[in-house]
Amino acid sequence: MSAVEQLASEPLLRVTDLSRWYGSIVGCRDVSFEMHPGEVLGIVGESGSGKTTLLKCLSGHLEPTSGQVEFDTRRHGMSDIYGLSEPDRRRMQREDWGFVHQNPRDGLRMRVSGGANVAEPLMNLGRRHYGEMRSATIAWLERVELDTSRIDDKPRNFSGGMQQRIQVARNLIHGPKLVFMDEPTGGLDVSVQARLLDLMRELVRDLGLAVIIVTHDMAVARLMADRLLVMRRGQVVETGLTDQVLDDPQHAYTQLLVSSVLQI
Amino acid sequence: MSEPSKPLIIVEDLAKTFTLHNAGGTVIPVFEHLFLEASPGECVVLSGESGVGKSTLMRSLFGNYVPSTGSVRVLHKGAYVDITGASPQVILEIRRRTLGYVSQFLRVIPRIPTLRLVMEPLLENGVSTEEAEARARALLSDLRLPERLWTLPPSTFSGGEQQRVNIARSFIRRYPVLLLDEPTASLDAENRAIVVQLIRDALSEGAAMIGIFHDEDVRDAVATRLFPVLAYKAAA
Known part of the structure; x- marks a missing residue:
C-alpha cells in the first residue's frame, strides 16, 4: 500500500453483499462498495436496472433482503443502519443525510413557504431560535441563488428549476455528511440543468460532501460523479473512475450504454 | 525539486x-x-x-x-x-x-463564464477566490483572449479561442x-x-x-x- 493510499480516509459508507428481492424478482443483488468523505458516486444504468431499488436500500427506505449498509453516524459511529432502532435510524437520516428527489413535490412541502421548507430541517433538529433560523435560511437561499425577497412564497409559485434549488438548500442547511440524489435534474429543461449542475458541483466541492447520485443521463454522470457504478439487471457490472468507464468501458453492457448516447 | x-x-x-x-x-x-x-x-x-x-x-x-x-x-x-x-x-x-492534461477539445459544463472555468483548477487546490481571479485574468491577457469574452461561456467561441481557454485551464497552475x-x-x-x-x-x-x-x-x-x-x- 502506497503512502497515498494510507492517507485516504476511513470509509463513510460500506455496503456489503447487498441484495433486495421482490418475491422471486431481483431488485438488486450482491452489491458491495465503499465510499469516502467528499466522494461523488454515480449510479448509472437503464430503467429497471435496479438503480432506484439500490438507492432506496442505501438511504434507509427499503430494508435489503440480505447484506449490510454501514454508515459512519455522528452519534453511534460505524453502524449497520438497519441494525439501528427505527427512531435512531430516522434521527440519523435527519442529522447526517440529505435526499434530493427528482420531483420537487416529493421533497418539498408544497403547503408551506419556500423559506419554511429550507428552515424545517433545523427545526427538526431541535433549533428554536427564530432569528437564527431565518438568517440561516436567507443565507442558504442566497447560496442557491434564489431571490430572498421571495422567502415567503409557496413552492408552487417557483419554476421547476427554482423548486429544485429550494430542495437543494433544504437538504444541505443542516450540514449533512452524505446526500442522496435521485435524478436531480431529470425533470428540468437542459438550459436550467446546466446551471443547477454547476451549482451542485460547487456546493459539493466547498462543503466536502459525499454524494450518491442516481442518473440515467451519461452527461450528468460525467459532470457530477468522481466514479461510477454501472448496473444491469440488478447487478453492478462495472465500476471505476467516471471518465474511464465512459471513455474506455470494459463490459459489453457499458459499451452498449455509452455508444447509445446521441452525439450533438 | x-x-x-x-x-x-x-x-x-x-x-x-x-x-x-x-x-x-x-x-x-x-x-x-x-x-x-x-x-x-x-x-x-x-x-x-x-x-x-x-x-x-x-x-x-x-x-x-x-x-x-x-x-x-x-x-x-x-x-x-x-x-x-x-x-x-x-x-x-x-x-x-x-498530472495535467491539455486536450484538443474543451470539455466543460455549459453556460459557465470563461473566467470561472480558468479559475476552477486553482479553487480545487484551495487557492482563494481573489488570487484565483487575479491569476486567471493575467493568464487570459497573456493568451490575448479579448477581455469582453471573459464573462461569457466559451461554447460560442471560435476553435482557437476555445483552445486558448483550454490552455489557460491547464497552465494556470504548475x-x-x-x-x-x-x-x-x-x-x-x-x-x-x-x-x-x-x-x-x-x-x-x-x-x-x-x-x-x-x-x-x-x-x-x-x-x-x-x-x-x-x-x-x-x-x-
Missing part, C-alpha cells in the same frame, strides 16, 4: 488492446511492451502517423483508458504511484495536484507532469508562439511533458526528444 534527475513519470511494459464486445468481440491491439520516461525539463514528443496510437497512449497515461498490462508510475508527493492500479480517489488526487494532446492545433502563428513560450517556461521550471504536436515548428521548438510510438506496435 530536490532530485532533479529523477523521472517524474515512468511507463513500463505498457500494452493497450481494445475489445469491442458489441462488434463480435473484435480485438484491436494498439501497442505493447512500451517503455517511456520523462524527467524534469524534458518534453518527449510522440511521433508517428495518425492511427498509430499516440492519443491512446496519452489517454492511458492519464488513467482515462485502462491499459491491458504494464504500469504508469507518477511521482506524486515524493512517492511513485502506479495510476493503472490506483483507486479513482487516488487518480483524481494525482490529477488535481500532479503541474509537475503535463500531457499535451495537440494543444496548438487550431491556433494561428502568433498564438502558437505564446503557447510555445508557456511550455518552455514550465519546462525550465522543472515540469516533465509528454506531447503530441503535428505542427513541426512547434514540435521543433519544444521537443527535447522524439518517441516513435510505431516501434511498439502490437501485432494484430
Whole structure:
C-alpha cells in the first residue's frame, strides 16, 4: 500500500453483499462498495436496472433482503443502519443525510413557504431560535441563488428549476455528511440543468460532501460523479473512475450504454 | 525539486488492446511492451502517423483508458504511484495536484463564464477566490483572449479561442507532469508562439511533458526528444 493510499480516509459508507428481492424478482443483488468523505458516486444504468431499488436500500427506505449498509453516524459511529432502532435510524437520516428527489413535490412541502421548507430541517433538529433560523435560511437561499425577497412564497409559485434549488438548500442547511440524489435534474429543461449542475458541483466541492447520485443521463454522470457504478439487471457490472468507464468501458453492457448516447 | 534527475513519470511494459464486445468481440491491439520516461525539463514528443496510437497512449497515461498490462508510475508527493492500479480517489488526487492534461477539445459544463472555468483548477487546490481571479485574468491577457469574452461561456467561441481557454485551464497552475494532446492545433502563428513560450517556461521550471504536436515548428521548438510510438506496435 502506497503512502497515498494510507492517507485516504476511513470509509463513510460500506455496503456489503447487498441484495433486495421482490418475491422471486431481483431488485438488486450482491452489491458491495465503499465510499469516502467528499466522494461523488454515480449510479448509472437503464430503467429497471435496479438503480432506484439500490438507492432506496442505501438511504434507509427499503430494508435489503440480505447484506449490510454501514454508515459512519455522528452519534453511534460505524453502524449497520438497519441494525439501528427505527427512531435512531430516522434521527440519523435527519442529522447526517440529505435526499434530493427528482420531483420537487416529493421533497418539498408544497403547503408551506419556500423559506419554511429550507428552515424545517433545523427545526427538526431541535433549533428554536427564530432569528437564527431565518438568517440561516436567507443565507442558504442566497447560496442557491434564489431571490430572498421571495422567502415567503409557496413552492408552487417557483419554476421547476427554482423548486429544485429550494430542495437543494433544504437538504444541505443542516450540514449533512452524505446526500442522496435521485435524478436531480431529470425533470428540468437542459438550459436550467446546466446551471443547477454547476451549482451542485460547487456546493459539493466547498462543503466536502459525499454524494450518491442516481442518473440515467451519461452527461450528468460525467459532470457530477468522481466514479461510477454501472448496473444491469440488478447487478453492478462495472465500476471505476467516471471518465474511464465512459471513455474506455470494459463490459459489453457499458459499451452498449455509452455508444447509445446521441452525439450533438 | 530536490532530485532533479529523477523521472517524474515512468511507463513500463505498457500494452493497450481494445475489445469491442458489441462488434463480435473484435480485438484491436494498439501497442505493447512500451517503455517511456520523462524527467524534469524534458518534453518527449510522440511521433508517428495518425492511427498509430499516440492519443491512446496519452489517454492511458492519464488513467482515462485502462491499459491491458504494464504500469504508469507518477511521482506524486515524493512517492511513485502506479495510476493503472490506483483507486479513482487516488487518480483524481494525482490529477488535481500532479498530472495535467491539455486536450484538443474543451470539455466543460455549459453556460459557465470563461473566467470561472480558468479559475476552477486553482479553487480545487484551495487557492482563494481573489488570487484565483487575479491569476486567471493575467493568464487570459497573456493568451490575448479579448477581455469582453471573459464573462461569457466559451461554447460560442471560435476553435482557437476555445483552445486558448483550454490552455489557460491547464497552465494556470504548475503541474509537475503535463500531457499535451495537440494543444496548438487550431491556433494561428502568433498564438502558437505564446503557447510555445508557456511550455518552455514550465519546462525550465522543472515540469516533465509528454506531447503530441503535428505542427513541426512547434514540435521543433519544444521537443527535447522524439518517441516513435510505431516501434511498439502490437501485432494484430
